[in-house]
Amino acid sequence: MSVSATESHHLTSATVHEAGGGIGALPSPIKPLSPAMHIAAAAYPVRVPPGDNLWLHRAVYAASPGQVLVADTGGGFEYGYWGEVLAEAAIARGLAGLVITGGVRDSVRLIELGWPVFAERVCIRGTGKDPDGDGALGDPIVVGGIVIRPGDLIVGDADGVVCVPADRAEEVRAAARHRDEAEVGYIQKLRDGGRTLDIYQLP
Template identity: 70%
Template sequence: MTPTGGGGIELSSATVHEAAGRIGSLPSAIKPLSPDMHLAAPAFPVRVPPGDNLWLHRAVYAARRGEVLIVDTGGGLEYGYWGEILAEAAIARGLAGLVINGGVRDSRQLIELGWPVFAERLCVRGTGKDPHGDGELGEPVQLGEVVIGLGDLVVADADGVVCIPAARADDVRNRSVERERTETEYIQRLRAGETTVALYGLP
């Protein structure tokens, strides 16, 4: 799925969440570094040991072009796992973005690069690079209540991040496009004087 649906509609995280049956929303603390960041791409899951980012360096070269890194830090939130150098490496590899349940740093430079970064926090605290650290590439990870597997659909924007199982991606895309078109029609009708109560058939 590309960042846009049929007819050039850019699908939002909220629309995809609703179209999928209100599933897949990651913890609301995970937000973009800049509100204009948006991505829609297949997931490449990464599990790193708390306070260590060696597996992220490996992930940049293991993931395929167009994939987004989905990173589980094992609860070690208070570290800056990702910064300008890794972002430049990921851009050179053609990766789609980063979603991490943990901290990043070099935020000003990351925003200037414009490459989508969605993080739980900003943190200057450095990380280690233990060659024997317990991590994984391409295996399912869990962020909040959602388990994300390789190739699952990730849609992220200013409202948050949603992950949908790959097997449902095409159906959810189509439902999302239809929902966006319906909402566009509703907005036009509201501007013409109709009410939300009438539009939604509310009591």
């Protein structure tokens, strides 16, 4: 699945979620380090042992350029799994961003780099690197009840992150564009004195 740079810029998480019928919203604590960060790319799932980031190092080189790493830390939230060094490595590889259920650190530097990072929290606690740790690369993961498979469309912005199954991506993109176009008309009607009750035909 490919995501064009022009089209991707216009995809917003809330619109994609609604356009898909209320699908794919990841847990709300997962937010970008900077409100300006935006991602719309194909997922590369990673399962990480709690408190260990070796599988993230491996994922940087296993994922394809243009993919976004989506990491499940198995509930080990209170660790800084990702920082400036891994971000620089991911940028050099041409990866599109990171979504992670745990913490990250070097947050100011990550914001300065401008590479999209969506995390559950910021945390300074370091991680281990057990070569025998129970992780996985490219296998489906479950985040907040949402199954994320390789190639699924991940859209993230200041409001949150949504996952769209790859086989629905084109349909949802089209529906999202339609919603955005309709809302432009709604806003103009409001500026002309219209009412939300009438626009949405509310009782």
